Amino acid sequence: MKLSYHGHSIISIETNNGVRLMFDPFITGNELTDLKLSEVETDYLLITHGHNDHVGDMLPIAKKTGATVIAIPEIIHFATKNGVENVHPMNIGGTYSFPFGRVKMVHAQHSSGYELGDEMIYMGSPAGFILEIEGQTIYHAGDTSEFGDMGLLGELFGIDIAFLPIGDNFTMGPEEAVRASQRLKAKKVIPIHYNTFPVIQQEPMDFINLLPNGVGQVLAIGETIEL
Numbered sequence: 001m002k003l004s005y006h007g008h009s010i011i012s013i014e015t016n017n018g019v020r021l022m023f024d025p026f027i028t029g030n031e032l033t034d035l036k037l038s039e040v041e042t043d044y045l046l047i048t049h050g051h052n053d054h055v056g057d058m059l060p061i062a063k064k065t066g067a068t069v070i071a072i073p074e075i076i077h078f079a080t081k082n083g084v085e086n087v088h089p090m091n092i093g094g095t096y097s098f099p100f101g102r103v104k105m106v107h108a109q110h111s112s113g114y115e116l117g118d119e120m121i122y123m124g125s126p127a128g129f130i131l132e133i134e135g136q137t138i139y140h141a142g143d144t145s146e147f148g149d150m151g152l153l154g155e156l157f158g159i160d161i162a163f164l165p166i167g168d169n170f171t172m173g174p175e176e177a178v179r180a181s182q183r184l185k186a187k188k189v190i191p192i193h194y195n196t197f198p199v200i201q202q203e204p205m206d207f208i209n210l211l212p213n214g215v216g217q218v219l220a221i222g223e224t225i226e227l
Contacts, residue, residue: 048142050123167200
């Protein structure tokens, strides 16, 4: 299985069976991503919450590729209203077995609304996802602060890789993310959601150096790791 980082919170996964997944496809307007919208191919889109920098290019990608959108019901309503045909709504605490593996939608401490012109559209509760795929457990926290029930996630799941935001201002910062990683007991922690905008500038190695040796890893934009 291959995992790739594409800037901000975009993570793509390709399973050994060739199934492709992508989290939070914020490409248009994202100067740090290596992706080109016209070239994106994926089978599933997992959307953590409704802010524009996470919904991103969900609509054109889903309509072009036929990808199934997995998200909270309010985002699913927005997607279907705008022409997306393949969807799978979930809610906090729910688990579903897809052909590629099991997905659990978990709590995130944040907000969720989509700006469309002068209008702010309510997009339901923010979420994170825990995926169990090909013997690996992957946690994408979405946008969140640290919260106590991360400890419960650490007890219930043997998390192999956790993608945690470190940008601060809109999400937890590096020190909170260190405590979050301790609660989660993840074997590997990769920072996301930083440096895209001036207000979330961070030096990711400062975060890595706060973690136990060998736990943290910075992925360069476009870099792929294999599990």
